[in-house]
Each structure stands twice: as structure tokens, then as C-alpha cells.
Amino acid sequence: MKTTEKIKKLREKMVTTPQICVERAYFMTESYKETEGQPNVIRRAKALKKILEKMSIRIDECELLAGWPTSKIRGGALMPEIQWQWILEEMDTFSTRAWDKYQPLTEQERTQLLECLPYWQGKSLQDQVMNMVPEEFHKYDHVVQTSIGFSENGHHFAHVAVDYESILTQGLDGIEIKVDESVTHINLAELTDIDKYHFYKAVKITFAAVRDFARRYAALASSLAQAESDPERQAELVSIAAMCRQVPAKPARNFHEALQSIWLVFMVLMIEGWGAGMSFGRLDQYLNPFYKQDLTAGKITKEQAHELLSLLLIKMNGVINVASGTVATFMGGYPVMQGITVGGITLDGKDAVNEMSYLLLDAEKEVGLNAEDLVVRVNRLTPDCFVIKACETAKHLRGKLKFVSDETTIQSMLTNGIPIDHARNYISTGCHNPTVPAVSHDIGGVSFNLPLMVELALNNGVSRLTGEPLGPQTGDPRTFTSFADVWNAYKQQVAALVQVSFVYKNVDLKLYAQTPYPFQSALFPGCIEKGLDINCGGTAPYATHTTAFIGAPNVGDSLAAVKKAVFDDKAITMNQLIDALDNNFEGCENIRYILQSAPKFGNDEDYVDLLTRQALAYACDTVSRHRTFAGIKSTTACLTMTGNIPMGYAVGALPDGRKAREPLAEGGISPHQGRNISGPTATLRSVAKLDQVKLTNGSILNMRFSADAVKDDVKIKKFVALLRTFCETGGNLVQFNFISNTTLRAAQKNPEQYKDLLVRVATYSAYYVELSPELQNDIIARMEFEEV
Numbered sequence: 001m002k003t004t005e006k007i008k009k010l011r012e013k014m015v016t017t018p019q020i021c022v023e024r025a026y027f028m029t030e031s032y033k034e035t036e037g038q039p040n041v042i043r044r045a046k047a048l049k050k051i052l053e054k055m056s057i058r059i060d061e062c063e064l065l066a067g068w069p070t071s072k073i074r075g076g077a078l079m080p081e082i083q084w085q086w087i088l089e090e091m092d093t094f095s096t097r098a099w100d101k102y103q104p105l106t107e108q109e110r111t112q113l114l115e116c117l118p119y120w121q122g123k124s125l126q127d128q129v130m131n132m133v134p135e136e137f138h139k140y141d142h143v144v145q146t147s148i149g150f151s152e153n154g155h156h157f158a159h160v161a162v163d164y165e166s167i168l169t170q171g172l173d174g175i176e177i178k179v180d181e182s183v184t185h186i187n188l189a190e191l192t193d194i195d196k197y198h199f200y201k202a203v204k205i206t207f208a209a210v211r212d213f214a215r216r217y218a219a220l221a222s223s224l225a226q227a228e229s230d231p232e233r234q235a236e237l238v239s240i241a242a243m244c245r246q247v248p249a250k251p252a253r254n255f256h257e258a259l260q261s262i263w264l265v266f267m268v269l270m271i272e273g274w275g276a277g278m279s280f281g282r283l284d285q286y287l288n289p290f291y292k293q294d295l296t297a298g299k300i301t302k303e304q305a306h307e308l309l310s311l312l313l314i315k316m317n318g319v320i321n322v323a324s325g326t327v328a329t330f331m332g333g334y335p336v337m338q339g340i341t342v343g344g345i346t347l348d349g350k351d352a353v354n355e356m357s358y359l360l361l362d363a364e365k366e367v368g369l370n371a372e373d374l375v376v377r378v379n380r381l382t383p384d385c386f387v388i389k390a391c392e393t394a395k396h397l398r399g400k401l402k403f404v405s406d407e408t409t410i411q412s413m414l415t416n417g418i419p420i421d422h423a424r425n426y427i428s429t430g431c432h433n434p435t436v437p438a439v440s441h442d443i444g445g446v447s448f449n450l451p452l453m454v455e456l457a458l459n460n461g462v463s464r465l466t467g468e469p470l471g472p473q474t475g476d477p478r479t480f481t482s483f484a485d486v487w488n489a490y491k492q493q494v495a496a497l498v499q500v501s502f503v504y505k506n507v508d509l510k511l512y513a514q515t516p517y518p519f520q521s522a523l524f525p526g527c528i529e530k531g532l533d534i535n536c537g538g539t540a541p542y543a544t545h546t547t548a549f550i551g552a553p554n555v556g557d558s559l560a561a562v563k564k565a566v567f568d569d570k571a572i573t574m575n576q577l578i579d580a581l582d583n584n585f586e587g588c589e590n591i592r593y594i595l596q597s598a599p600k601f602g603n604d605e606d607y608v609d610l611l612t613r614q615a616l617a618y619a620c621d622t623v624s625r626h627r628t629f630a631g632i633k634s635t636t637a638c639l640t641m642t643g644n645i646p647m648g649y650a651v652g653a654l655p656d657g658r659k660a661r662e663p664l665a666e667g668g669i670s671p672h673q674g675r676n677i678s679g680p681t682a683t684l685r686s687v688a689k690l691d692q693v694k695l696t697n698g699s700i701l702n703m704r705f706s707a708d709a710v711k712d713d714v715k716i717k718k719f720v721a722l723l724r725t726f727c728e729t730g731g732n733l734v735q736f737n738f739i740s741n742t743t744l745r746a747a748q749k750n751p752e753q754y755k756d757l758l759v760r761v762a763t764y765s766a767y768y769v770e771l772s773p774e775l776q777n778d779i780i781a782r783m784e785f786e787e788v
Contacts, residue, residue, distance in 0.1 A: 001303060001362055006062040007310045013073055014317045014369055015756045018334055019103045020094060021070035022112050024077040024271060027051045029116035032081075041516040041533060045202035048272050048519060049209035055271075057216055059224060059240065064311055065260055066217040066240050069267045069319055076102075076322035076334070077274050078113075081515060083154040084120040086324040087113060099772035100328040125151040125511050132507045137500060139468060143650045144497050146447040146550070146643045150508050153327055157512065157535070158275030159429045161339075162523035163438035165286045167265055168258050171250040172207050178528055179203050186531075196531030202518035203528075210268050210519070211249045217264075218244035255290040255300055259312055265523075273517045276321055277430030277444065279339035281437040284356040291356055302359070309363035317371040331641050332775050333766025337373045341427035343386060344377030344406055349424060351381040358389065365393045368400070370758055370765045375428040378727040379406035387720050395710045399737040399760040402428065405727035409434050412696040416544060416635065431639045431763030432698035432733045433546065438524055440542035441534050442697060443632075447640060448501055449647045450494075450619060451551040451654055451664055454558045457489035458581060464652030465660060472496045478574050483563045490559070491618055498622045501547065509545060509629035537630035546697035547623045548637040549616065550647050551664035553601040553672050556612025557656035561598040563611070581653045584660045596657035602671025604682035609689045620694040637697035638668035641762050645774050663778055667762060668700035673781035680705070680722065680785045688730035695732065700763050704737040705785045718788045735760050737779070744768065744780050
């Protein structure tokens with residue numbers, strides 16, 4: 001479709017270096033000072049109210065949807081209630097640090113931070129986590145796992161989609177009627193009902209604040225309209241004012257109001273609990289009735305709907321996640337992963353692709369920025385023409401889209417106890433955490449360093465890099481006489497250190513429960529019914545918390561190399577293997593060559609693929625035996641973000657031939673960079689052999705193709721056949737880069753010429769020139785397939 005002037009202008013504004021907005025931090029601190037001693041949920045509600053009352057608002061030229069979550073064009077807010085100290089330490093180097101740079105703070109912003117940040121000393125979640133986790137466990141941080149817990153990310157959980165359908169059909173007013181009905185059942189003589197009373201009171205505070213927030217925009221639009229000389233723009237501003245007086249308090253009456261309503265709600269959700277993976281859910285399913293109604297009535301054209309959808313996607317790019325320098329090493333590129341899931345099946349098992357599904361692909365192709373995260377659900381019923389269009393869109397954007405298997409994901413949801421009608425309604429949030437909109441709360445967790453378990457198994461529980469004991473003593477590996485000895489040592493290390501990771505996880509979850517989300521919770525019917533915040537198990541029994549494994553392919557490759565080289569072929573001895581690992585292969589090039597020659601995951605060889613499956617399945621089963629805070633179920637995933645780089649720095653030489661401190665396998669279940677030499681089909685077949693259903697919180701496969709591999713209709717159709725086979729025969733999530741090393745190296749050399757070059761980094765897309773050199777080189781190291 002034709003690019004409109006509005007789309008062009010607003011998109012161009014988003015290709016800019018991000019800024020940090022201090023308003024949320026400043027007004028939240030003011031509110032917390034005023035509400036000391038009050039219940040936590042009331043304090044959170046009043047803080048949200050103050051922020052929405054005091055924060056800057058604006059309606060920019062060309063905008064048809066009102067609302068900005070910060071005072072900046074492309075901005076991120078700060079969460080001092082989670083972390084404060086790094087902000088104080090790094091605020092003068094935001095614009096000069098190695099990666100994830102921000103524009104400098106103004107002097108006024110710097111003064112405001114200096115005024116408000118010290119209040120949080122000893123009160124922030126991270127301060128409390130470090131005090132609550134026993135000191136002897138601190139040595140495992142950034143070694144066994146990526147962080148001390150979610151609090152180290154500096155963000156809230158997010159990773160949800162609220163009940164947007166009810167917001168559009170009932171409005172907040174309609175939902176509040178249910179809140180009021182619940183209040184009538186409270187008996188304050190019951191201890192737990194006192195907490196319910198405060199919860200419902202907090203919800204009503206937030207609903208009133210959101211209504212007032214929308215009215216602020218209505219008043220601003222009216223004021224701008226009165227001063228506007230252009231009749232066309234004046235009419236647009238009058239329309240915005242009318243919409244903001246209607247939604248989200250009341251039901252949306254048309255397609256435009258539906259978009260305005262969900263955008264205002266989304267903004268407030270971010271301001272309350274800013275974090276990656278805040279999702280719009282199945283946008284094509286709940287917007288399509290409004291579109292069809294307006295189209296039939298002649299109130300909207302396909303072109304107008306396309307423009308509005310494009311403007312929504314552009315607005316999503318005004319939101320970034322601000323991260324400390326440490327966190328940015330494994331989440332570089334300002335990832336926000338604001339998910340929109342399209343396609344799939346309906347609740348009764350029929351194909352769900354509709355006209356809105358196609359319109360969203362068109363809008364994404366038009367916009368193609370980094371923040372909006374379009375996820376395409378694929379199954380046996382999905383029309384070929386839709387998958388082809390999705391692949392063509394992905395090709396146009398050099399990858400970007402995610403493709404998810406309905407067969408695998410729905411089965412995983414059933415394994416987690418989700419009823420079939422809910423499972424069919426799943427979406428993908430964040431990296432790829434399957435969840436059910438308005439029903440389940442499925443939190444991404446810290447990543448677990450699985451290859452380290454191999455190192456510890458082959459060094460009697462001691463880190464080769466530091467000499468520090470980390471795991472149990474599983475015996476001198478030089479005395480191992482069978483592969484079973486190696487396997488048993490690996491299992492003991494996994495069992496012991498998974499247990500250690502739950503110390504962090506449970507403390508983290510317990511403290512987040514003291515940081516309620518009353519507005520978000522109110523948009524989950526289960527939370528309203530129970531009078532319980534979403535962070536306290538309000539969606540139970542539909543609540544999970546994941547352990548994400550890093551480096552599973554390295555584990556499979558390493559175990560296969562030991563089994564083949566030492567025990568099957570007897571090409572080397574255990575003494576030679578351990579000496580080579582101890583010396584980081586220095587002077588042992590022949591040993592390394594033998595190990596590297598062993599079968600490698602990603603080449604459709606059962607020898608290594610089934611060992612990878614076995615090692616991963618054991619780790620999944622070990623995690624599943626643990627329960628977390630509030631009885632939340634423990635689940636597993638295979639995803640790394642970009643943690644394969646810093647986690648690799650904590651691991652010594654491995655039997656797969658990888659040297660000490662080098663990056664681990666990227667993605668999650670992607671073959672180690674450059675090892676899948678047998679082509680894309682072999683790669684997909686290896687991945688499909690894994691027990692993906694055990695990975696109930698998702699797995700990530702990254703693949704890179706040259707642009708020529710999908711250059712014409714014949715090749716696109718061949719690519720679609722490959723994708724469908726993967727999704728329909730045991731695969732899970734796969735995402736692509738369609739870009740050559742020639743282009744990537746040119747962008748490294750001349751970054752100014754490639755400012756909006758999008759790449760699929762991990763479970764998110766980013767501008768290549770905004771990534772650190774380590775991340776850029778990690779993408780270059782991935783296998784590039786010339787043909788499908």
C-alpha cells in the first residue's frame with residue numbers, strides 16, 4: 001500500500017538515539033514519600049495516580065493516536081523501586097558508554113535524579129534481594145546464572161497480555177462493576193479479606209486515574225484544535241478529543257476508538273510495571289470485528305485502516321527499556337519485545353487468519369522498526385497464501401518476524417495444565433513465553449548456564465577459570481572409565497546447581513510480590529475474582545516461572561565428543577582430554593582437532609542430537625520438581641537473549657573444542673555458531689528431535705540465509721515448505737536473518753550509512769549499528785545458508 005505522509009514523517013522521527021525520561025522516577029518517589037506506612041498496593045496505586053496526573057503530555061504533528069509513555073520521542077523510564085544505585089553511578093556516562101547509549105541528561109533531569117534516587121537506598125528490590133540471599137550464594141551470580149534474579153534486569157515482569165477484548169467491549173466502567181460486586185462479598189472480620197479490601201480500593205484508584213489521564217489528552221486535543229488553522233488537522237484533533245472522552249472508560253464504538261483505547265491502556269500498563277514483553281495479544285482477533293463493522297458501514301477504507309495500524313506500530317517504538325551497563329551486555333539493543341501475535345486457530349480449532357491478519361503484515365512491512373514484535377502462528381490449517389505473505393514480509397525486513405508452531409506450543413500449554421480452549425488462544429510474549437491473554441501469568445526467569453555443568457563434571461565441581469568450588473565433588477574425571485561416569489557427574493552438577501538457582505528465584509519472586517500491579521491485575525478476571533494481585537498468584541493455577549537454559553547445544557556437542565573420542569573410538573584418553581581442557585588446548589591442537597571432528601548438533605546426526613535431547617530433558621525434569629513462591633509452577637525454556645556472550649566468559653574450555661571465555665551457542669537451541677554445516681534442512685531436523693514439549697516456556701532457533709536464498713517466488717515457496725514442515729513436525733519457534741556478512745561488515749565500517757539496518761539479534765530485533773562489537777561479531781559468526 002502507498003506510504004502516507006503521516007507514516008513517513010512519524011517513522012523518520014523514531015530513527016534516533018534514545019533518551020531517558022526521569023518523570024516516572026521523580027513523581028513515584030514523591031508519592032512514596034507521601035504514603036509511607038500505607039499498604040503496598042495502595043502506595044503503588046497512588047504512585048501511578050500521581051505520575052499520570054503530573055507527567056508531560058503532548059500530541060505531535062500528524063498523530064492520529066494520542067499518548068506518549070514518556071516525555072521523549074524514543075524514550076525509556078526508570079524504575080528506582082527496583083534499582084537505583086546504577087543510575088546514580090552511570091548517569092554521567094549514559095551518552096559515552098560502549099553500547100546502548102542514550103542522549104545526555106539535561107541539567108534539570110540530573111538534578112531531579114540526584115534528589116530522588118537516594119530515597120530508595122535499602123528500599124529497592126535489588127537492595128533487598130542482596131540482603132535476603134545468603135552471602136555464600138553470591139559467588140554463583142553471573143556464573144551459574146545470568147543474574148541474581150529478575151530484579152537485576154531493572155524492570156518489572158511484563159510478559160503479559162491483559163483482557164483487551166473486555167476493555168473494548170465493556171470499557172473500564174464495565175470492568176469496575178465487577179470490582180464493586182466483589183467488594184460486596186468482603187467480610188473484614190476475615191484476615192485475608194482485609195488484603196482484598198485494599199486490593200479493590202487500589203484498583204478503583206487506578207481506574208479513576210486512567211480516566212483522568214484520558215481526559216487530560218481530550219482537553220489537550222481540544223485546545224490544539226481551537227488554535228489550529230488547517231481545517232483537516234483541526235478535524236483530526238477534534239476526533240482525538242472525542243475518542244479520549246469515550247475510551248478507555250467506555251466501550252469503543254469504532255475501529256479508530258479501539259486502537260486509541262488499547263494504546264492508552266498499554267501506556268498505563270508500561271508506566272505501572274515497565275518491562276520487556278508487554279503484549280497486545282491477538283490483535284487480529286479482537287480488532288477484526290471493529291474493522292469489519294466500519295468497513296461494511298462505509299466508515300473506513302482498507303487504506304485508512306492500514307494507516308492507523310502503521311501509526312500504532314510506530315508509536316510502539318517510542319518505548320525502550322533502559323538498562324545498566326552490566327545488563328546491556330546480555331540484552332543489548334534496547335529490547336522491549338512488544339508482542340503482537342497473528343494467525344493460529346480459533347477457540348474451536350478452526351483457522352483464525354482473517355483480513356486483519358493480512359493488514360497487520362502490510363503495516364509491519366511498511367513500518368519495519370525494531371520495537372514491535374510480530375509473531376506468526378503456523379499450523380496445518382494456516383493458508384499457504386498467508387504464510388507466503390508473512391515470509392515475504394520477513395524477507396523485506398531482513399528477518400524480524402517470529403514463526404511459532406501451534407502444534408508444539410498448544411501441546412506444551414496442555415502439559416502445563418491449561419485447558420484446550422485457553423491453549424488454543426495462546427500468544428507469545430517476550431522472547432517466546434507462551435501465555436494466555438487475560439488468563440495466565442507466565443514469567444520469564446533468569447538464564448541457567450548449562451555448559452558450566454559439563455565443565456564442573458569434568459573438574460570435580462571446580463571452576464577451571466577461578467579455581468573456586470561451585471558444584472558437588474563428583475570425582476576425579478581422570479579416573480572415569482565409562483561414559484556413564486561422565487553422564488552421572490553431569491546430572492549431579494545439574495541437580496545441585498538448579499537447586500541453588502531456586503534460592504535466587506524464590507527470593508526474587510517473594511520481593512516482587514511486595515511490588516503489586518493493581519491496574520494490570522484488574523484486567524485479569526482471575527485476579528478480580530480472588531481479590532489477589534497478579535504477582536501474588538492471582539491467576540493461579542495458571543501461573544508459571546521459567547528457568548531458561550543457555551548453551552544446550554554445547555552440552556550435546558561436548559558429551560558427544562567425550563563419548564566418541566574417549567570411549568567409543570578410544571582416540572584419546574581421559575588424561576589427555578583433561579590436560580587439554582586445563583591448558584585451554586594450548587599445545588594440544590591435535591586433541592582439539594579430534595574433539596572438533598566428533599558429530600555436532602545441527603547436522604541431523606542422531607549420535608549427538610539424541611545426547612543433546614537427553615541432557616536437556618534431564619535438566620527440564622530437574623527444574624520441574626521445584627516449586628516457586630506462591631506455588632507458581634516451575635517451567636523451562638531454551639533461550640539466551642544475548643547471554644551466551646557473558647555466560648561464555650564464565651566457562652572454561654569445553655570438550656566440543658570451544659576455548660575458554662568464548663561465546664556459547666546463541667539463540668537457545670541454535671547450533672553453535674558455524675557448526676551446522678550440513679544445510680538448513682539438517683539443522684531443522686536436529687532441532688525437531690529435541691523434546692520441545694518439555695520446554696513449555698519456549699525455545700529459540702535462529703537461522704541466517706543470504707538474501708539470494710529467497711530472491712524469487714520459486715525460492716520463497718520452497719522456503720515456506722521448509723518452514724511449514726518444521727512447524728508441523730516438532731519444531732517450536734524459528735526466526736531468521738536474511739542478510740549477508742558483506743552487508744554486516746559494511747555496516748561495521750560505515751555505521752552512519754546503515755542507521756536503520758535491522759537484524760534479528762536473539763529473541764528481539766535491533767538496529768545493527770546500536771549493538772556492541774561483541775554482539776555484531778556473534779551475528780557474523782552464525783552460519784549463513786546460501787540455499788534453502
